[in-house]
Amino acid sequence: MINPLQKQILAILFAGGDAVEISRVAQAVETEPEMVVKWVPKLREALQESGMPFELLELDGKLQLCTAPEYAPVIQKALELRRNQPLSQAALEVLAIVAYNQPVTRSFVEQIRGVDSSGVVTSLEEKGLVEEAGRLELPGRPIAYKTTANFLRCFGLENIGQLPKLPPAKNTAEETSLETTDLEEPT
CATH class of the missing domain: 1.10.10.10 (Winged helix-like DNA-binding domain superfamily/Winged helix DNA-binding domain)
Structure with a gap:
């Protein structure tokens, strides 16, 4: 009781x-x-x-x-809720970048992904999965983003610390050879 x-x-x-x-x-x-x-x-x-x-x-x-x-189907039927479309691969990539590195700027996300991600970030904001975390004290005062409580709920997490640990990064052969080679300054 x-x-x-x-x-x-x-x-x-x-x-x-x-x-x-x-x-x-x-x-x-x-x-x-x-x-x-x-x-x-x-x-x-x-x-x-x-x-x-x-x-x-x-x-x-x-x-x-x-x-x-277990009551989701009957609630959707009664309230005529449309089923959310699954997240695209690009959206999942951006979410992972934000979740593991937050707060982050769009340019940070784009630097990691190598492509323009502004549309994906906007879409994730509209879905309530990421939100503004403030502005950085850098030139242009870029907006920083973080995940939301809705993100935690959708992914079955109580806090961001419950995200699976990332495996250690592996260096590619090219990166390894660049790291171990002394570069000469141009003359």
Whole structure:
């Protein structure tokens, strides 16, 4: 059984719709954020035991009440939601670059990919997977991008630290020979 404060937390998350900062939830129910975090497993268990079609997600310092995945088909049918198109290879590449190196600029993404990526970044912004993280203190004050809570939710992550570790980079034969060869200065 959950206590009245825990019920208030669920009510806030239900009414909020989107992910809500744990600190804001704690402030609203007049408790410490650590206590809210401590209650998350109990709230998840209570939702599961109740048979209600909801689950509680913890996303990088935020909480969100969502419908359980098995109800997606009936919700889409009832609300006539169109199924999102899968991400293109280019979009997945850009997402990986942003996720592993954030915050990053478009020019950083383009330098790694070797092609113009402005349209892909804009598309990912529109889908709510990346967002502006501010502007860098460089000439032109370029916009830096980072992943969103929606990115974490879509990829089943609680925080960015749960991304799989990248394998060590392998040098190509050409790169290795350039690194080990002393270059002479032109005369």
